[in-house]
Amino acid sequence: MKRQMDFRSLLNRDNNIVQLIAMTILIFVVMTALSPDKFLRYYNFESITYIFPELGLLSIAMMIAMLTGGIDLSVIGIANLSGIFAGVMFKKFATDAGVADTGFGIVLLGAVIALGTGLVAGALNGLLITRLKITPILATLGTGQIFTGLAIVMTGGPAIVGFPNAWAFIGNGKILGLATPFVLFIVLACLIAFILRRTTFGINLMLIGTNPKAALFAGLKREKMVLMSYMLTGVMASIAGIILSGRTNAAKSDYGTSYLLQAVLIAVLGGTNPAGGRGTVLGVSIAVTALMLLSSGFQILRFSNHLIDFIWGVFLLLVIAINAYKNRTR
Amino acid sequence: MTWFQKSEVVIAGILVLAMVIIGLVNPAFWSLDNMFSLLRSNVIIGIMALGVLLVMISGGIDVSFPAFAVAAMYLTVKGMIYFNYDGVLLPFVAAATMGALFGCLNAFFVYKFRMIPLIVTLGTGSMVRGFLLGVVGTSMININKMPDALIEFGKSDIVNMVKADGSTYGLTAMILVYVGLAIALHLVLRHTMIGRGVYALGGDPEAASRVGFNIRKITFFIYCVAGALAGFAGLLHSGMIWLANPRDFVGLELDVIAAVVLGGASIFGGRGSVLGTMLGVFMLVMVKNSLIIMKIDTTWQRVVVGVIIVIATAITAWRDRRANA
Numbered sequence: 001m002k003r004q005m006d007f008r009s010l011l012n013r014d015n016n017i018v019q020l021i022a023m024t025i026l027i028f029v030v031m032t033a034l035s036p037d038k039f040l041r042y043y044n045f046e047s048i049t050y051i052f053p054e055l056g057l058l059s060i061a062m063m064i065a066m067l068t069g070g071i072d073l074s075v076i077g078i079a080n081l082s083g084i085f086a087g088v089m090f091k092k093f094a095t096d097a098g099v100a101d102t103g104f105g106i107v108l109l110g111a112v113i114a115l116g117t118g119l120v121a122g123a124l125n126g127l128l129i130t131r132l133k134i135t136p137i138l139a140t141l142g143t144g145q146i147f148t149g150l151a152i153v154m155t156g157g158p159a160i161v162g163f164p165n166a167w168a169f170i171g172n173g174k175i176l177g178l179a180t181p182f183v184l185f186i187v188l189a190c191l192i193a194f195i196l197r198r199t200t201f202g203i204n205l206m207l208i209g210t211n212p213k214a215a216l217f218a219g220l221k222r223e224k225m226v227l228m229s230y231m232l233t234g235v236m237a238s239i240a241g242i243i244l245s246g247r248t249n250a251a252k253s254d255y256g257t258s259y260l261l262q263a264v265l266i267a268v269l270g271g272t273n274p275a276g277g278r279g280t281v282l283g284v285s286i287a288v289t290a291l292m293l294l295s296s297g298f299q300i301l302r303f304s305n306h307l308i309d310f311i312w313g314v315f316l317l318l319v320i321a322i323n324a325y326k327n328r329t330r
Numbered sequence: 331m332t333w334f335q336k337s338e339v340v341i342a343g344i345l346v347l348a349m350v351i352i353g354l355v356n357p358a359f360w361s362l363d364n365m366f367s368l369l370r371s372n373v374i375i376g377i378m379a380l381g382v383l384l385v386m387i388s389g390g391i392d393v394s395f396p397a398f399a400v401a402a403m404y405l406t407v408k409g410m411i412y413f414n415y416d417g418v419l420l421p422f423v424a425a426a427t428m429g430a431l432f433g434c435l436n437a438f439f440v441y442k443f444r445m446i447p448l449i450v451t452l453g454t455g456s457m458v459r460g461f462l463l464g465v466v467g468t469s470m471i472n473i474n475k476m477p478d479a480l481i482e483f484g485k486s487d488i489v490n491m492v493k494a495d496g497s498t499y500g501l502t503a504m505i506l507v508y509v510g511l512a513i514a515l516h517l518v519l520r521h522t523m524i525g526r527g528v529y530a531l532g533g534d535p536e537a538a539s540r541v542g543f544n545i546r547k548i549t550f551f552i553y554c555v556a557g558a559l560a561g562f563a564g565l566l567h568s569g570m571i572w573l574a575n576p577r578d579f580v581g582l583e584l585d586v587i588a589a590v591v592l593g594g595a596s597i598f599g600g601r602g603s604v605l606g607t608m609l610g611v612f613m614l615v616m617v618k619n620s621l622i623i624m625k626i627d628t629t630w631q632r633v634v635v636g637v638i639i640v641i642a643t644a645i646t647a648w649r650d651r652r653a654n655a
Contacts (some may be wrong), residue, residue: 164383264452311460
């Protein structure tokens, strides 16, 4: 009974969630109707749980940046650079047998390097935005170029292929029958949701996004909070990079470039206000699920990737129109 | 404001300094041949930058124009081949019109739904490019199929020189097209009501609408002209390189935005000039081209462009803050 009450209060708090769930079910039903034998296979859903976490994490990262009215266009660059730094290090430590059997300690070191890359890259974004007062769009556009450029310099262009088995486990393995990236995503999503809802840091971010001036007069340390939010974004992006390189067993400077648009789309679709102040992990998570179902359905229907890009674009514009319409009638 | 505080003068100063340094590292930089090829590389980025400048003055940002340019270019060339048409004027009008129509889409979403231009243009760009590659086709149109008139037009030179070894080089006449468009845009921005409206909108939309500027008209003007310039530049590009590639211009938005920011335009709107933008474009093109002359590995290009964006925006932000203080 109490659970039900909680559920209802959750729905009341954000009727956006209800719409998202309805949309997800609608997509599911339509795709099932279009190709029941292929779409409903267990294998299809299993492969979705491997693919969607990296996009989901990037979208959550984008949402965190949007909470303060910013945006992070460098997330893809950070993700790739993190994977590449780790990959380069594994090559350095590789024995004659290759990198596959690299010890656990070195893999851990690789993870630390990747996460550190995200942290430093995020801090750079945050410092440019808070100290030098560059608008988030241009700052992250520039740093995104720098990160991607460094990735090209490190690799010389082609992909770094071959990661340790323990690293591949993060992207390909199974924990208790569930995909490791999926488990990782659930854990991180809960963690971020907790940080945003229940800690001073999270509440402050919302307040800064809602009304920067009022937040300033209320004595919130705006600069420090924004800096920390970009560092968090950077770390989330690097985790996405770890999963991506683990899943594909490779890291390259131009992997996942179409993820940028998709991450923005999912964040906006998930109820995040790009002007700041509003956004939930739950909304973003449902949105990413809905869109993964959509694109996997289209792939089964043998739509080309370009056409799927087209549909993503149309979807983004539709969402903008619908959101604007909703806000006007309210 | 005294003359040496003008941002155009500062940019020009930095530009001259950079030219001297590059010239010292490798004197080949100053050869007429290199200068002509530098100017040639300015044309396409420059025309696109004029459109982005317009959007940035109004306080927006546009990342969809490379998609518009490539779509207008590819569809126009396809159309010319289909109708077996061999002319110059009509195709350019068609490409610019197509770009303007795409631009209307941006304007509609930006004005009607008050959505952040970045997100709108991300969506429209992805949509147009996805449509082009997914529906129209992905195959390149090579020189043997390209309309001859277009190639002839792209080949025309103002001056022709003969090198010592007998090979010829020249300054492309397209530079005149670029300069002509730039002067036209400059006149519109400085001396017409709608041009002043673009600055007013970028300065403060609310104030602009209260003094009687028609915000809707200005928004549509901005994005349609930006789209038209992109479409025009796209077709010109295919004439100059003698081929139409539907995958062209990927990632060009960053270079162009960097050039415009380098030219002193502020993303907060209300600031920016055509002359500054042209200098910014020249600077960016020169630095990118000169990496090769200066014997720096080309893999560093992206890093250099990124660093340029960050430094230029930091300086602009610092200048804006000082002006407001």
